[in-house]
Amino acid sequence: MSTATATATTGALPPRTVTARPVTFGRVLRSEWIKLWSLRSTWWTVVLTVVAFVGLVAAMSGIVRQIGGDGPADPATGAELSASFVYSIAVQPASLAAVTLGVLAITGEYTTGMIRSTFAAVPRRLPALWAKAVVVFLVMAVTALVAVALGYAVSTLILSGPGLALDLDLAESWRVLLGSVLYLATVALFAFAIGAIIRHSAGALATIFGLLLVVENVVAAIPWEPLRYVRPFLPASSGARITLPDAAQGIYANPDAYWLDLSIAESFGILVAWTVVLLAIAAVLMRRRDA
Amino acid sequence: MIEAQGLTKVYGSKKAVDGISFSVQPGRVTGFLGPNGAGKSTTMRMIVGLDRPTAGTVTVDGRPYASLRSPLAEVGALLDAKAVHTGRSARQHLRAMAATHGIATTRVDEVIEMTGLQTVAGKRVGGFSLGMGQRLGIAAALLGDPRTLILDEPVNGLDPEGVLWVRNLVRYLAAEGRTVFLSSHLMSEMAQTADHLLVIGRGRILADAPIADVVAAATRQTVRVRSPQATALAEGLAAADVQVRAVSPGLLEVEGRTAEQVGELAAARGLVLHELTPVTGSLEDAYMNLTADAVEYATHGTPDGGTGADRAPELVDVLSATAGSTTTSSTTTSSTTSTDGEAR
Numbered sequence: 328m329s330t331a332t333a334t335a336t337t338g339a340l341p342p343r344t345v346t347a348r349p350v351t352f353g354r355v356l357r358s359e360w361i362k363l364w365s366l367r368s369t370w371w372t373v374v375l376t377v378v379a380f381v382g383l384v385a386a387m388s389g390i391v392r393q394i395g396g397d398g399p400a401d402p403a404t405g406a407e408l409s410a411s412f413v414y415s416i417a418v419q420p421a422s423l424a425a426v427t428l429g430v431l432a433i434t435g436e437y438t439t440g441m442i443r444s445t446f447a448a449v450p451r452r453l454p455a456l457w458a459k460a461v462v463v464f465l466v467m468a469v470t471a472l473v474a475v476a477l478g479y480a481v482s483t484l485i486l487s488g489p490g491l492a493l494d495l496d497l498a499e500s501w502r503v504l505l506g507s508v509l510y511l512a513t514v515a516l517f518a519f520a521i522g523a524i525i526r527h528s529a530g531a532l533a534t535i536f537g538l539l540l541v542v543e544n545v546v547a548a549i550p551w552e553p554l555r556y557v558r559p560f561l562p563a564s565s566g567a568r569i570t571l572p573d574a575a576q577g578i579y580a581n582p583d584a585y586w587l588d589l590s591i592a593e594s595f596g597i598l599v600a601w602t603v604v605l606l607a608i609a610a611v612l613m614r615r616r617d618a
Numbered sequence: 619m620i621e622a623q624g625l626t627k628v629y630g631s632k633k634a635v636d637g638i639s640f641s642v643q644p645g646r647v648t649g650f651l652g653p654n655g656a657g658k659s660t661t662m663r664m665i666v667g668l669d670r671p672t673a674g675t676v677t678v679d680g681r682p683y684a685s686l687r688s689p690l691a692e693v694g695a696l697l698d699a700k701a702v703h704t705g706r707s708a709r710q711h712l713r714a715m716a717a718t719h720g721i722a723t724t725r726v727d728e729v730i731e732m733t734g735l736q737t738v739a740g741k742r743v744g745g746f747s748l749g750m751g752q753r754l755g756i757a758a759a760l761l762g763d764p765r766t767l768i769l770d771e772p773v774n775g776l777d778p779e780g781v782l783w784v785r786n787l788v789r790y791l792a793a794e795g796r797t798v799f800l801s802s803h804l805m806s807e808m809a810q811t812a813d814h815l816l817v818i819g820r821g822r823i824l825a826d827a828p829i830a831d832v833v834a835a836a837t838r839q840t841v842r843v844r845s846p847q848a849t850a851l852a853e854g855l856a857a858a859d860v861q862v863r864a865v866s867p868g869l870l871e872v873e874g875r876t877a878e879q880v881g882e883l884a885a886a887r888g889l890v891l892h893e894l895t896p897v898t899g900s901l902e903d904a905y906m907n908l909t910a911d912a913v914e915y916a917t918h919g920t921p922d923g924g925t926g927a928d929r930a931p932e933l934v935d936v937l938s939a940t941a942g943s944t945t946t947s948s949t950t951t952s953s954t955t956s957t958d959g960e961a962r
Contacts, residue, residue, distance in 0.1 A: 340795040345763035347691035348720035358717035365710035366703065435703060443668055443701040444711075444758065447693075448718040450667045450684040617669040 352454050359458040363432060363466060372428035373466070376421050376511065377474040383417035384478035388485040410486050410493040411500060411572035414507045417478060418570045422563070425467050425511045426518035426535045432463045433519055434528040446618050456523060456613055460606065464516045471511035475504050499573050502591075506569030513598055514566060520605035524612060539563050552583075559587040559597065566598030619644055619797055620665060620766065624674035627660050627821075634660045636821035637674065642799045644765075647792045649812030649829070650801035653909055657821040658801040659697070662770050665799075666695045678766055690719050690762030696755040696769045704744030708735055708754050711743060715758055729757040734783075748775030756784070766797040773807055785811045805905040819909040833904040841872040841880050844893035851889050855880065868892075 348354070363369050391408055433456075436442040449455040479493065486492040493500050518535045525531040543564045546554055559565065568579065568591055579585050579594065589597070620642040627635040635657040642648045652658050663669040665676050667683040675682070678693050686692050702711050712726045730739045733753040738746065743754065752775050759767060767788070773781045788811060792798040802808055808815060808829070815832045817825040825832045845851050848870055852862045860874035872880055877896040884891050 340765060343691075343763060345691075345721065345725050345761075347688045347762040349687040350689070350718050354718050354720055358714045361710060361714040361717055362703070362706070365706045365714070367705060435705070439703045439705075440698055440700040441703040441706075443698060444715060446668055447666050447695055447697070447701075448690055448715050450686065450689050615670070617663075 350449055350451075350454070352458065355449055355454045355458040356461060358448070359455070359462045363462050366431075366435065368431050368435070369428065369466075372424045372431070373470045375424040376428070376467070376470050377477065379424055380417045380421035380471075380474035380507075380511075381477045381481055383420060384413050385481045385485065387413035387416050388482040391491060392485055392489055409572065409574075410482060410491055411503050412575070413482055414475070414478065414503050415567065415570040415572070415575070418507050418510060418567060421471070421474060422511060422514050422539065422567075423536070425471070425515040426539065427532065428467060429463050429515035429518035430522035430531045430535060431528060432459055433522040434526060434531050437526040438528045443618050452613050453610055456606075456610055460516060460519060463519045464512050467515040468508060468512035471508040474511075475507050479504060503570055503572055506595075509595070510566050510570055510598075513595075513602060514563060517562060517566075517598060517602040517605065520602055520609050523609035524605065555582075555584055555586045559585050559589055559594070562598045562601040565589075565594040568594040619680075620676065620678055620768075620799060621680075622661070622665075622674065622676040625661065625664060625671055625676050626673040627657070627664060627669060628672040633821050635664070635671075638818070638821070638823045639674075640816055640823055640826055642797055642816070643814070644797040645792060645795050646813040647788050647798045647800060647811055648814045648816060649808040650799060650816050650818065651805065651808050651812075651905070652801075652803065652818035652824075654803055656818045656909075658803075658818060659770050661818070662695070662697055662768050662799075662801060665768060666693060666697065668697065688719055688762065690715070690721070690764065692762075692764055693766045693768060694759030694762060694764035695767075696752075696759045696772055698755075698770065700751065702743045702751070702754060702758075705742055707740050707742055708746075708757075709739040711754065712758060712761060716761055719762055721761060725761065725763075729760050732760065733757040749777060749780055752776055753780070756787075764796070766799070767791060768799045770801045771803070772800060773802070773804075781807070805902050817905070817908050819911070824908045832908070839873070839876075840897045841875060841877045842893065842895040842897050843870045843872060843880055843884075843891060844868055845870070845884070845889060845891050847889045850887070851880075851884060854883055854887050854889070871897075 388410065391410055391413065394408060436445060445455050446452055483492045493504075495501065518531075521535055522528075522531040525534060543561050546557055546561060547564060568576070576591065580588050582588065622641070623639050624637045625635055625639070626633070626637045638657075638661065650658050650661070660669060664671050665678065665683060666689075677683075678686070683689060683693060702708075706714075709726065709730065712729065713723065715721075716723070716726050730736055733756055735750065735753055735757060738750060743751065746754065752772065756769070756772060759769065769784075769788070772784050772788075776784060785807075788798050788800055792813070800808075800811060812829055815825060815827060815829045816823060817832065842865075843851065846868060848864065848868050852864065852870060855862050855870075855872060855875065857874070860872065863871040863873075865871050875883075877894050881891065881894050884894075
């Protein structure tokens with residue numbers, strides 16, 4: 328310290344030379360933005376989301392080009408494999424990267440102890456939670472938008488020759504494309520809420536992966552009658568409905584499998600409701616628990 | 619100024635902090651001293667609102683921490699060197715902290731320079747040594763030019779040069795009129811840094827006074843007398859308020875009389891003295907006496923009974939390095955205790 332010539336006088340503090348302004352939501356948001364992008368895991372998950380999505384769209388488009396128009400691709404629904412199908416398939420692996428981003432955005436702070444620094448700077452705590460939520464949602468929305476745009480371009484390149492490319496004149500096409508963006512961003516936020524409640528990276532990732540890869544698939548597959556009351560409320564498969572083409576929506580109208588006949592928007596509302604409720608629980612817990 | 623009123627923290631059935639009240643005044647370094655597990659860190663976490671008190675209140679300059687609009691400009695806290703994401707660089711960590719208060723990046727560079735982190739600022743914190751982590755924690759604490767500094771074991775892991783730097787820094791900041799509250803389990807460190815001492819043990823305040831007073835109040839003033847006529851001298855000294863102990867043949871330890879009084883008595887009776895030494899208890903003695911019953915993780919069955927019946931090993935270990943005064947009582951005890959001390 329160059330200025331470290333101690334004075335014996337006490338009492339009046341030296342004039343402030345450092346300007347520190349009150350903590351506002353905008354500043355917390357900026358801080359969370361810096362935090363997110365200064366971690367390698369963010370770059371990895373963002374890149375992985377795009378690569379997984381575009382890669383699978385390309386692969387599936389290749390299959391569509393080969394067998395498209397030759398008959399039903401899905402024996403259950405009798406739907407024909409078309410360009411509108413590829414996004415709902417590509418969204419699944421991409422969602423695993425998306426939820427990882429959402430979980431790590433919050434559990435990384437608890438696992439490393441960073442949360443104590445965060446709460447020391449933002450002692451009201453909840454602005455930090457909401458700022459993180461906003462940043463996670465926005466980053467994943469933009470990432471997914473890029474992934475979907477690239478995926479569409481690649482798919483169109485592959486399928487325009489045989490005339491099988493996605494027809495943007497159809498409302499369904501836009502729903503599938505933008506639905507994929509919305510689903511990835513929302514499921515990342517859903518995972519973020521789970522992470523904020525569980526607070527451990529490994530535990531939260533195991534929970535969300537177990538839900539996405541095991542629980543929801545098992546519940547969907549087991550032909551046990553009472554599960555028809557459960558299926559309409561599964562967060563991820565309800566949310567992912569928005570990425571499915573009209574031809575594959577039939578199953579949701581089957582009262583034997585789905586107790587409630589919800590619209591696509593209503594099903595997406597189920598995922599949103601889960602996210603909102605979990606975020607509310609996370610907020611209450613964050614205020615109450617010791618850091 | 620930090621003020622605590624009846625501050626209590628209960629974890630399950632364990633009272634970590636037991637209704638303590640104290641105030642930390644500006645313009646001086648206040649040491650917060652206590653054995654491991656005494657409640658130092660818990661108290662400090664409650665001051666900055668990380669832990670919610672079970673009962674009682676604590677304020678900084680009259681306001682609860684959570685109600686401060688620019689907390690980093692009021693209070694700088696080093697609570698845990700590990701309160702940093704290991705995957706982020708030191709500079710990005712400080713930038714993110716600064717952003718919450720709109721603090722300029724130039725200030726970030728300033729605290730990096732102050733703490734000597736220039737060469738590692740761009741590296742990820744995960745690869746930092748304990749000492750570098752400690753410096754980063756101090757850099758973060760200084761970021762907002764705070765009026766109050768709360769430093770939990772700031773010299774942990776620092777090299778001697780770093781220890782000296784922290785000592786000078788906190789003394790300088792206190793001299794500027796800031797409130798400095800510093801915890802340590804090292805009496806020797808406190809003796810060289812703090813003006814005022816707050817001693818805590820098992821969640822209770824054991825002493826709250828200027829450092830010299832704490833030592834004076836907690837140590838015995840004794841006189842060591844060596845004489846070939848020790849028995850006669852002991853008889854002459856016998857009184858209700860005097861305690862005479864025969865340490866070894868020809869060596870007495872007198873409590874309740876000054877060296878002058880003992881010397882005058884010997885002269886009056888014509889007794890020969892070979893040694894007459896006033897013995898003031900050392901800092902470590904003061905600390906041991908204060909916290910003897912309050913050590914949370916005590917060692918038992920030390921080979922040398924001595925005076926260190928219930929000492930925490932790490933304390934004795936370090937304290938024995940302090941050349942306190944003429945007492946030599948714990949030198950042998952400490953070496954044996956510290957090796958045996960790992961058995962809990």
